[in-house]
Amino acid sequence: MTDVPPLVLDIDGTLTRPEGGIDPRACEPIRSWPEPVVLATGKAFPYPVALCTFIGIEERVIAENGGIAHVDDEVLVHGDRELTTSAVEEFLDAGGDLGWGQVDLVNRWRETEVAVRLDADEALLRDVAGRHGLEVVDTGYAFHLKQPDMSKGLMLERVADRLGYDPAAFVAIGDSENDVSTFERVGRSYAPANADERARAAADVVLDGEHADGTLAALERISASGRPDGPGSY
Template identity: 30%
Template sequence: IASDVDGTLTISRSSYRIDIDAVKAVQTLEDNGIRVILVSGNALPVVMGLSRYLGASGAVVCENGCIIGYKGKVIRICKRHTREAAKIVIEEFNDILSESWQNAYREYDFAFHIKSNEYKNRQSEIVKTIQEFLNKQGYSWVRVVSSGYAIHLRPLDSDKGKGLLKALEVMGISPQEVVGIGDGTNDVELFKVVGLAVAVANADPELIRYAHIVLTKPSGKGFAELASMILRARG
């Protein structure tokens, strides 16, 4: 199983708290020989640490596909980083944005949080404004996207699907053998390369369009629902 983290293993799409049922599900899957791969926009140390303590044995795909971690090795996929773009963005939009603490550990994909609740309902407008600003500054190769948790500056070649394919290559697993699960529009990239695409009940409508199965439960409870379905099918 290749799983997104935020909004998919958490208790909701607005919380960082990992659902205890999802934790149990990861460990039950692993105990039954089904490997769990985490695919996330988070930095390598965060995803690697989470994977270890959850008990997942698969590779980790970090920074929206730019970096793979597996068995102590790190594979870098993206060619360009957005560090310089991030510097001018925080200078220009310092009144509404703050840097993610993870930026100190990021290499390619840099993230920001919206400071005030006043602006949080205007995320799409803010994303568009930042993108237009970067285009004018010569950074048209940087994609500005919102994950719902943060605003990311992604290099054009960042792609969760490409990252997962590389992870599967090093693990010796065919993409057709993989079930992918997610909640956000950035998981469309993931859904396009897996054998079976599964959306949690509260997923973005755009993601649901690409799903083979839509679960009845949201976020982490949905992950646990999927795990139960797989284990029942195996008998």
């Protein structure tokens, strides 16, 4: 065991530049981190898997807001995309639009939920979701139509168990509403300055830096402080 904790890191708004795209400065600290790093995102399953490959770390991921994960050569599935199918059909029939064009690369490989552009008819989407027993999560990048019993935090419990850790051993960094469930389970949580109100309220520390600047500062702080004696000591 090393002197730093395992990490669970959001991607968009956390490992990215303000104008979008992964900030390459974040890659080396993640690649050299001696404890497990889990990338947890609302993006479709292939995206975080590919990012792990390009960074050069093991493919430990939580995707689609906790609907699906990969750890130690095992795929963990919680969500059921079929549960959203009739809701999406009703939304479209009522004049709604997912917003991604004819070639929908955002949802093409998504297995457990559906993402909708932020300029969609939110009131209609939430109304339809409620009638189908689903919920809508605003990540700041898209609306996600998903099961209410599906979250990054719940899936972290399963991933941590496979890795032989208590979720409270992890430190989390995230910027959005969908990171709150993770913050509630880890030992310490950080939100960059660009985080939304719910993430800021739930985080143990709100950083001065935005986007990857904040994340890099948090990783430096964690590395310098060493492993705590108990949760919440960073």
